[in-house]
Amino acid sequence: MPTPQNFSADLFAASARPGPGVRVEMRLLKKGGRPFLLLPGQPRPAAATLDLYPAQTGRARLARALLRGLLRASLPLGTERVSLAISPEDPFARFLSSLAGESVQGLPVLGILAGNPMSEGQRFLLLVFDAGQQPVAVVKTGLSQRARVLIEQEEGFLAAVPGETIAVPRLRAKFESPRLRALALDFFPGDSPLRRHEAALPSLLSAWVDPRRTIVLSDTPDWTRLQNAASAGDLFSVLAAQLRGRTVHPAIHHGDFAPWNIKVSPAGAWTALDWERGELAGIPGWDWFHYVIQSAILVGHLPTLVLVQRVEGLLSSDAFREYATRGGILGCERELVLAYLLHVVEVIKPSEGLAPTRELLAALAARWGKGCGPPA
Numbered sequence: 001m002p003t004p005q006n007f008s009a010d011l012f013a014a015s016a017r018p019g020p021g022v023r024v025e026m027r028l029l030k031k032g033g034r035p036f037l038l039l040p041g042q043p044r045p046a047a048a049t050l051d052l053y054p055a056q057t058g059r060a061r062l063a064r065a066l067l068r069g070l071l072r073a074s075l076p077l078g079t080e081r082v083s084l085a086i087s088p089e090d091p092f093a094r095f096l097s098s099l100a101g102e103s104v105q106g107l108p109v110l111g112i113l114a115g116n117p118m119s120e121g122q123r124f125l126l127l128v129f130d131a132g133q134q135p136v137a138v139v140k141t142g143l144s145q146r147a148r149v150l151i152e153q154e155e156g157f158l159a160a161v162p163g164e165t166i167a168v169p170r171l172r173a174k175f176e177s178p179r180l181r182a183l184a185l186d187f188f189p190g191d192s193p194l195r196r197h198e199a200a201l202p203s204l205l206s207a208w209v210d211p212r213r214t215i216v217l218s219d220t221p222d223w224t225r226l227q228n229a230a231s232a233g234d235l236f237s238v239l240a241a242q243l244r245g246r247t248v249h250p251a252i253h254h255g256d257f258a259p260w261n262i263k264v265s266p267a268g269a270w271t272a273l274d275w276e277r278g279e280l281a282g283i284p285g286w287d288w289f290h291y292v293i294q295s296a297i298l299v300g301h302l303p304t305l306v307l308v309q310r311v312e313g314l315l316s317s318d319a320f321r322e323y324a325t326r327g328g329i330l331g332c333e334r335e336l337v338l339a340y341l342l343h344v345v346e347v348i349k350p351s352e353g354l355a356p357t358r359e360l361l362a363a364l365a366a367r368w369g370k371g372c373g374p375p376a
Helices: 006-013 043-052 060-072 093-102 145-160 195-207 219-228 233-243 288-298 303-316 318-325 332-348 354-371
Strands: 022-031 034-040 078-087 110-115 125-131 135-142 170-176 181-187 250-251 263-264 271-272 277-284
Touching: 022 219, 034 043, 043 060, 043 125, 043 135, 093 125, 093 135, 093 181, 093 250, 125 145, 125 181, 135 145, 145 170, 145 181, 145 277, 195 271, 195 318, 219 233, 219 277, 219 332, 233 332, 250 263, 250 288, 288 303, 288 332, 288 354, 303 318, 303 354, 332 354
Parallel strands: none
Antiparallel strands: 022 034, 022 078, 034 110, 110 125, 125 135, 135 181, 170 181, 250 277, 263 271
């Protein structure tokens, strides 16, 4: 990712006029030795910027809460001062100002979270504050070619999804220049869901299923990608034969539906973020599998045997069986779990968790064997 000194050059254009442009003083927080968060100089916005970081473990949440308290008390311990030079004529800076409200003159107060530096599609989240130092918008920004493609894909999905769809944010604005591409969403208060919030999960995912429509499973975009990537493998051949001609009720599919991509408001409302893999006609069950399995792998670091138990516990639960009935997948849940895992391994190829996902796939395929029954 860019070094701290290059944030102004990478995210903002240098001033075309003589002089250094507008100087913006911020505080840099590193993680693993890499730039992670750029915090505003003002205590309250600095503390609010921590909402961009979806801490998952108890230890991470505690560290975030401690840092939030220090920032509110004007004690930015563990951070270092960074000065950015930003041109007030930069079109991207003007775009950010337009999101802050008419009462904001010039560049608004900003906080910045750097995305995964291990990904070629690394993106930045910019939190925009209004004149009262309240967060009002989040701008996702891509600099690399891959990141810009992902931004474009998310724009397309959010523009196409029906406006009344539960838990899907509205596309507020978008921006493109030779340097970067960005989309803006409203700011959603809240935090990643905890175990006590997950009672809402079945009703949310059920609301994304359209029981009025049917689609042949092999005609869905995700199945097509899986076929293109894995058709030479024995496991795909078995699954394709068992699911040949199977029809399901399509579901809105997020593609990375996990706690770190979800905000739960203080009132309990869920909002799913990061829709670059979103599909309007997706495979029912895959988002639920992803939520359970990837949380257990990436946060829980659970061994394969326990992961197997988690998956089988989900499939046998009353909530999932009711959902499976609504989605038209009752009777082929095991095949869809294996297809989902194969899709992660062969299509998504995540930068984290790939090895344990592959191990889980092998364990379930061996355990279930020919127990995966034919389509109902």
